[in-house]
Amino acid sequence: MSHGSVTYWLGRLQAGDPASAKQLWDRYYVRVVRVARATLRGADRRVADEEDVALAAFNSFYRAVAGGVFERLEDRSDLWQVLVPLTSRKATDQRRRAGAMKRGAAQTFEGDDFLPGRDPDPQLAAMAAEEAATLLGRLPDDDLDLRRIAVMKLEGFSAAEIGAACGCSLRTVERRICLIRKFWEQPDGRPLPAGTPTQV
Numbered sequence: 001m002s003h004g005s006v007t008y009w010l011g012r013l014q015a016g017d018p019a020s021a022k023q024l025w026d027r028y029y030v031r032v033v034r035v036a037r038a039t040l041r042g043a044d045r046r047v048a049d050e051e052d053v054a055l056a057a058f059n060s061f062y063r064a065v066a067g068g069v070f071e072r073l074e075d076r077s078d079l080w081q082v083l084v085p086l087t088s089r090k091a092t093d094q095r096r097r098a099g100a101m102k103r104g105a106a107q108t109f110e111g112d113d114f115l116p117g118r119d120p121d122p123q124l125a126a127m128a129a130e131e132a133a134t135l136l137g138r139l140p141d142d143d144l145d146l147r148r149i150a151v152m153k154l155e156g157f158s159a160a161e162i163g164a165a166c167g168c169s170l171r172t173v174e175r176r177i178c179l180i181r182k183f184w185e186q187p188d189g190r191p192l193p194a195g196t197p198t199q200v
Helices: 006-014 019-040 050-066 076-103 122-137 146-154 159-166 170-185
Strands: none
Touching: 006 019, 006 050, 006 076, 019 050, 019 076, 050 076, 122 146, 146 159, 146 170, 159 170
8 A cells, every 4th residue: 555545544544643634634625625615605705714614624524533433434435425525514504604693693613523432542632632732832922812713723613703702803813824824834833934924
């Protein structure tokens, strides 16, 4: 089996290898965004965003793998049969929340799309928690709420929902999310390149 194959990385993910999550993300992120965009077509872009949906879908997928939910997850076909309906459900939920926000209705948030039959594998859960802590540790502890915004983003909240929780505008949240990504893209937590705007 090729070490570059989806089958290989799915096996490594289920074995608790955190590097496999990035490999699958790199391969499928664009495709998942396209599915989300198609489902969100016509929705208010201020409260419904395909990148938010993709993040939420992958987060639920990784949690489900850690929980040992899938009886069969062996190849690209199995993976796509999971990601497409999961992404569509996430996008549909976001459309509904967007509609509720327009009507001024109270917001409710769905739980995980998959209910694990057993507790998450301790090793994979520990590695995921360590990786999350590493990423959050790269963010400065300042008055921009970057860590809080990052956690809410990873949990699947939209930019509009984050803005409401943090008391800032949608545009401010979007700029801060871009800044968070710049911090995370730096190898080994190195400082941002000189000239990178940080006043957001």
